[in-house]
Amino acid sequence: MPDAMFRLVAPSIGSTPRIVAAIVLFVVFDLVALLSNLWIAEQVAQDAVAINLAGRQRMLSQQTTKALLLATRPTSGESPENARREINTAFTLFEQTLRAFDEGGEATGGDGHRVALRAVNGEAARIVQRARSLVGPLSALLHDDRGHLPGRLEPAADYLVQHNTAILDLMNQLTSVLEHDSVSRTRDLRTIQSGAFLLALLNFIALALGMIRRHRAAEEAGLLWRSQARQDPLTGIANRKAFEEGAEALLLRARQNKDNGALLLLDLDGFKPINDRFGHSAGDDILKAVAGALTAAARSTDLVARLGGDEFILLCPQAYKEIDIDPLCERLVNAISTLPTADLPGCRLGVSIGVATYPDCGYGLQGLLSRADKAMYVAKGAGGSRWQRAA
Ligand SMILES: Nc1nc2c(ncn2[C@@H]2O[C@H](COP(=O)(O)OP(=O)(O)OP(=O)(O)O)[C@@H](O)[C@H]2O)c(=O)[nH]1
Known part of the structure; x- marks a missing residue:
């Protein structure tokens, strides 16, 4: 490495306190890179769950509509009781997930396990709120005073047939916005991670150069000492x-x-x-x-x-x-x-x-x-x- 560059990168790292400081910084930068890596992995996992649940909302909405129609206009061989059970299950899941998106909290995952959701924000939060206000009247129609399905479900079926497209559209938008947010969040975290890695690398180079510099200085001092110990100080010839x-x-x-x-x-x-x-x-x-x-x-x-x-x-x-x-x-x-x-x-x-x-x-x-x-x-x-x- 040219000497000028050497002096630029490791101006005075040769002293012991500076080498210790450089080692500490190296560890800190590495830790930041490692923690941001773990953080990214955690974010990606959470985003994947949220995107998956948003996608499931479309399916639940369709399922509720279909079951409502079956319960209110039974065709041959279909059991209205089964349909009522399906409405209860699908709509409860739909509502619970929408609430978890809005307020943060637990939802039920695809495999039946409880999953924690963060409250969404920005554009996603606005979509969720619109969906909740659209679903609000349906909720009132599907729950009687005791929280059970009421005897007559026709008004709920009519309401859902009328608003199902809008609800589906909102759930589609929610999925897209969550996907987009996830990509940009991951990109930001990657930038932080790359920065920390770069700093750790630069710090490592500076540290290595500092040590080389220190080693060289010690060698030069040794050489000087040896030559002085063998030289007659007055005449400069050998002693x-x-x-x-x-x-x-x-x-x-x-x-x-x-x-x-x-x-x-x-x-x-x-x-x-x-x-x-x-x-x-x-x-x-x-x-x-x-x-x-x-x-x-x-x-x-x-x-x-x-x-x-x-x-x-x-x-x-x-x-x-x-x-x-x-x-x-x-x-x-x-x-x-x-x-x-x-x-x-x-x-x-x-x-x-x-x-x-x-x-x-x-x-x-x-x-x-x-x-x-x-x-x-x-x-x-x-x-x-x-x-x-x-x-
Ligand atoms: N200026 C100077 N004188 C020194 C140094 N080292 C020793 N001397 C002197 O050198 C002189 C040597 O003495 P002598 O050997 O008797 O000198 P000389 O006149 O040549 O006598 P002979 O050797 O007998 O011919 C002494 O006066 C020492 O003090 C030095 O580094 N510098």
Whole structure:
């Protein structure tokens, strides 16, 4: 991911409180998506029941009409008693369902179980109210004072024949409006669900990016710390620890391959007077210049380090005795003795170099160091600004 985008999406999520906040948000968004899913399923189930019952109202209305006609104008073989029972059952169900649509409450489902209906609203409520006012007179005609079917049903049959089409039409409208409401309610809920899912996803991405960012920062801090722990803070070249690690690995390889090489231990001559006469910072500048001169003179495969004070060291793999080492030492002595000291009048800088070669002095780092140290003191004792190979 490009860095600019990374910064845009996860501006400062790397800190612990922000990661915790992002995890909490992730859980919340996911819960919203889950709950809206359950809510949608529940709504769809309730809508299906309501649509089904609205459809059944048409059938009940037809059934009541037919039974009323049979009860009032019996044809051959039809039992008026059965018809009266059917009127009672069908019309009671019809009325009960219409009331449940209007006021909310229980109705009887197709399988005889009780089902809870929500009161409909909007256009559906207006249709239900119109239907109830249309059915109201019929209800009065079909129930006597004790709530039973009256003896004479002709007025009810006439009323229903007259208004059945209108009632059927209203029940058709109710079914369509309920279907339409259900579709748009489901669509709205889906939008909420998709939004919650999208937010959860974005939050997850931000969270993941935040963690990557945190991981990267920790890695960078570790790298910086490791490089600082291996660097001489004044000169910027490797310190003793880094040199020892690198040299051990190099000498191990050299031992396995039976390679030649050399360890050069360097100690400046005449450094203390610079410090004493011109101050510590003038001495620091000299140490930095020496480090630069050594690095410039060394090959890219050589290890160059400052051991401390005015002591430096070089490990030169695959350096062949005099052929390579003498010219290198000469270059180093010249480079250091010709460092610009114009603003340090009366000071002469030089360097004494002790050289221990391998395999002659062995492949062990400590052995090479001690032989080079002794050789360096011989060079210094002989007046400095020279090199000496270990005996
Ligand atoms: N400016 C500066 N001086 C340092 C630093 N580390 C050590 N020194 C000084 O380096 C000097 C080293 O002393 P010597 O080794 O006697 O210096 P020298 O004059 O070259 O003497 P020989 O080595 O005997 O030739 C001491 O004065 C230390 O205080 C440093 O980081 N910066």
